[in-house]
Amino acid sequence: MTFLKLTLCILISITANSYAYAETPPTVPPESEAKASSTHVNTQADITAGQAASSICQGCHGADGNSYGPEWPNLARQNANYLAKQIHDFQSGARQDPTMSSMVVGLKETDIHNITAFFAAQTVKVNKVTQSNVGKKIYRGGNRYSHVPACAGCHGPNGAGNGPGAIPSLAGQKSAYVAKTLRDFKSSTRSNDRNQIMRDIAAKMSDPEIDAVALFLEGMGAEQLASAK
Numbered sequence: 033m034t035f036l037k038l039t040l041c042i043l044i045s046i047t048a049n050s051y052a053y054a055e056t057p058p059t060v061p062p063e064s065e066a067k068a069s070s071t072h073v074n075t076q077a078d079i080t081a082g083q084a085a086s087s088i089c090q091g092c093h094g095a096d097g098n099s100y101g102p103e104w105p106n107l108a109r110q111n112a113n114y115l116a117k118q119i120h121d122f123q124s125g126a127r128q129d130p131t132m133s134s135m136v137v138g139l140k141e142t143d144i145h146n147i148t149a150f151f152a153a154q155t156v157k158v159n160k161v162t163q164s165n166v167g168k169k170i171y172r173g174g175n176r177y178s179h180v181p182a183c184a185g186c187h188g189p190n191g192a193g194n195g196p197g198a199i200p201s202l203a204g205q206k207s208a209y210v211a212k213t214l215r216d217f218k219s220s221t222r223s224n225d226r227n228q229i230m231r232d233i234a235a236k237m238s239d240p241e242i243d244a245v246a247l248f249l250e251g252m253g254a255e256q257l258a259s260a261k
């Protein structure tokens with residue numbers, strides 16, 4: 033994807049998300065567009081087949097995509113394009129993890145199409161967490177002294193990400209996983225981000241900032257629930 037296209041996606045994402053933010057939903061619902069969209073196969077995804085094909089995955093990532101362990105990411109509500117990109121990256125070795133690399137070895141395109149549609153259609157459960165204001169400040173406004181950009185600029189004001197741009201949803205994601213993956217970007221252990229976008233950002237973040245923003249994200253949605261009451 034060219035930088036121009038990415039910028040366009042981000043702009044669309046911001047517009048779409050600003051609108052969604054005004055009608056803050058209590059939980060983060062599945063992206064309806066994610067159900068049917070995939071860049072790889074043009075046929076309609078079969079969510080029921082995806083549920084069956086992902087039985088092994090559910091052992092860690094949860095029967096409804098809400099994972100059973102703090103370092104296993106939730107896949108619920110994650111956009112199908114982002115999920116498919118990660119699976120392809122694990123298959124090609126562009127993203128490496130000893131557990132995941134072996135999990136996706138034999139996965140066919142049809143399975144990937146259906147599995148990602150199944151997880152995208154699930155609802156993410158948001159945990160109530162105690163947090164400082166630091167995480168929220170960084171998420172919404174970045175840190176102008178260390179030139180960390182606002183996460184919301186790409187991941188959206190409500191953390192919903194952007195399907196067409198394969199920008200991940202972060203709302204409700206497990207904080208231990210988010211902190212680990214940001215440190216992996218910082219050390220370039222994870223290097224599958226296009227144009228080094230996330231490696232450049234994470235490199236500018238301090239450890240306390242990483243932990244604070246990770247905690248904020250795990251509770252994102254719970255806060256909306258509270259303010260909606």
Ligand code: HEC
Pocket residue numbers: 086088089090091092093103104105106107115116118119128129131132135136139147200212213
């Ligand atoms: C034994 C536990 C386990 C199983 C089973 C498993 N995963 Fe994972 N998965 C993980 C871990 C751990 C990570 C995080 C890797 C890292 O830290 O980079 C992960 C990450 C992922 C990601 C990246 C998510 C993100 O937010 O970037 C995707 C997509 C994924 N798994 C899909 C699958 C699919 C599809 C299957 C079944 C074919 C599967 N996983 C089976 C443990 C598991």
Ligand code: HEC
Pocket residue numbers: 105117170171180181182183184185186187198199200202210213214224225226229230233245
């Ligand atoms: C310029 C756009 C942009 C900005 C700003 C941005 N991100 Fe990202 N982020 C991305 C993209 C694109 C990816 C997907 C990388 C890939 O393809 O693996 C990503 C991936 C991530 C992931 C991995 C999610 C997962 O499930 O593994 C985390 C965590 C993350 N970003 C957190 C942040 C935080 C925290 C900030 C603010 C400090 C931020 N991002 C700012 C574009 C951005």
